[in-house]
Each structure stands twice: as structure tokens, then as C-alpha cells.
Amino acid sequence: MDISAREKNIWIEFTITALVSLYYFYSSYQLSGWTQVANYEMSILVRNVIILSVVISIILYALFARETPEQKDERDLAIESRGNASGYYSLTILCSILIGIIMLSEGILLFAESGTLIGEASSELTVINSSVAMHLILVALMISALFKQATQLFYYRRG
Amino acid sequence: MGKHQIENKVRQLRFENGQMTQSGLADKVGVTRQTILSLEACRYSPSLELAFRIAQVFQVPLEEVFQYSEN
Numbered sequence: 545m546d547i548s549a550r551e552k553n554i555w556i557e558f559t560i561t562a563l564v565s566l567y568y569f570y571s572s573y574q575l576s577g578w579t580q581v582a583n584y585e586m587s588i589l590v591r592n593v594i595i596l597s598v599v600i601s602i603i604l605y606a607l608f609a610r611e612t613p614e615q616k617d618e619r620d621l622a623i624e625s626r627g628n629a630s631g632y633y634s635l636t637i638l639c640s641i642l643i644g645i646i647m648l649s650e651g652i653l654l655f656a657e658s659g660t661l662i663g664e665a666s667s668e669l670t671v672i673n674s675s676v677a678m679h680l681i682l683v684a685l686m687i688s689a690l691f692k693q694a695t696q697l698f699y700y701r702r703g
Numbered sequence: 704m705g706k707h708q709i710e711n712k713v714r715q716l717r718f719e720n721g722q723m724t725q726s727g728l729a730d731k732v733g734v735t736r737q738t739i740l741s742l743e744a745c746r747y748s749p750s751l752e753l754a755f756r757i758a759q760v761f762q763v764p765l766e767e768v769f770q771y772s773e774n
Binding site for chain 2: 619622700
């Protein structure tokens with residue numbers, strides 16, 4: 545496979561982002577269903593995430609990226625620019641969706657409080673509190689980072 | 704307006720200039736070998752500056768290296 549040192553580095557960054565994000569979101573959801581941010585278990589989880597990302601980085605860079613990447617040329621910059629655009633658009637779309645979800649959640653809550661929603665409907669409400677919102681923002685950041693790297697990899701692979 | 708593509712004779716000119724390698728040309732014009740590879744396959748359109756540098760290496764006019772054609 546004809547692959548430059550720069551492209552290798554992007555593959556490694558993509559792998560690290562995907563693995564660390566999956567580990568963090570899966571573990572934090574298992575821990576509290578995203579309802580808490582600041583407690584002892586969460587601080588341990590954050591510490592583990594940092595250690596995991598450092599360890600994965602060391603292993604992957606040692607195995608696959610021994611040579612120093614060449615200086616960026618105009619094609620690298622063009623591909624980087626496309627990646628940044630893709631990351632920016634995906635982040636904008638995801639944040640808009642997130643704002644919509646929060647507004648909808650607030651609206652439903654207002655209905656419930658005013659007594660319009662009664663019985664089972666009000667007991668099944670999913671309220672987006674600050675902790676859930678923070679996790680949703682993290683998801684948006686992670687997805688946009690993956691979009692950016694995937695776009696770069698697509699253009700590198702296309703030739 | 705039809706779809707246009709920038710075609711080039713970089714590969715041909717490399718061979719006519721003492722079997723110059725992609726890496727050799729890349730070093731002379733200051734880009735990576737992957738960029739030359741992509742350029743020869745017409746998947747990347749170079750900047751005007753890079754196009755001039757390539758023509759300068761082969762000592763030919765720009766239009767002899769790059770052609771603007773309709774698909």
C-alpha cells in the first residue's frame with residue numbers, strides 16, 4: 545500500500561479518536577447513563593481515558609509511524625482544508641440538531657409542568673440536563689473530528 | 704458549460720528526460736511523490752506556481768505539459 549508518513553499519521557489519529565471516544569462514551573454511559581459529570585467514578589474514568597490515549601498513541605506511533613512526515617505541500621494543504629470544511633459543517637449540523645433537541649426537551653418540560661402532560665407521559669420524560677448536554681456536545685465534537693479525519697483519508701486514498 | 708479537465712504529459716516528459724523518477728521530480732519542484740503520482744493520474748490539478756515549476760524542470764512551455772480539455 546503506497547502511503548505517505550502524513551497519511552499514516554492521520555490513520556493513527558483517526559484510530560485513536562475512534563477508540564478513545566468509544567471507550568469514554570460506553571464507560572460513562574454504563575456508569576451513570578450520562579446523568580452525572582462530577583463524581584469520583586467519573587474522575588477515574590477521565591484519568592483512564594487520558595492514560596489510554598497516551599498508551600495507544602505510543603504503541604501506534606512506535607509501530608507504524610517511525611519516519612518523520614515530510615513538509616506539507618500544496619496537495620496536503622488542499623486536503624487538510626477539505627477536511628477542516630467537512631469537520632466544520634458536520635459540527636454546525638450536529639450543534640443545530642442538539643439545540644433543537646434541548647429546545648424540544650425544554651418545551652416538553654414546560655408542558656409537563658403546566659399539567660398538559662399527565663400520567664404516564666410525564667413520568668417518561670427525558671430531560672436534557674447540563675450533564676447530558678455536555679455529553680451530547682462531546683459526541684458532536686467526536687463525530688466532527690472523525691468526519692474531518694475520514695474526509696482527509698478519503699482524498700488521500702483517492703489519489 | 705461542459706466538464707473540463709486538466710490533462711498533462713508529466714509522465715511522458717519524465718521518461719523523455721532521462722527516465723526521471725517521480726521522487727526526483729518531486730524533489731526538484733518541492734512537493735511529495737504522492738502529489739506527482741496524483742497529478743499524473745489527473746486526479747489533482749496543480750497550482751499555477753507548481754505547473755510553472757514543472758514546466759521549468761523540463762524546460763518546455765507550460766502548454767506543452769498541461770492541456771485544458773473538455774471531457
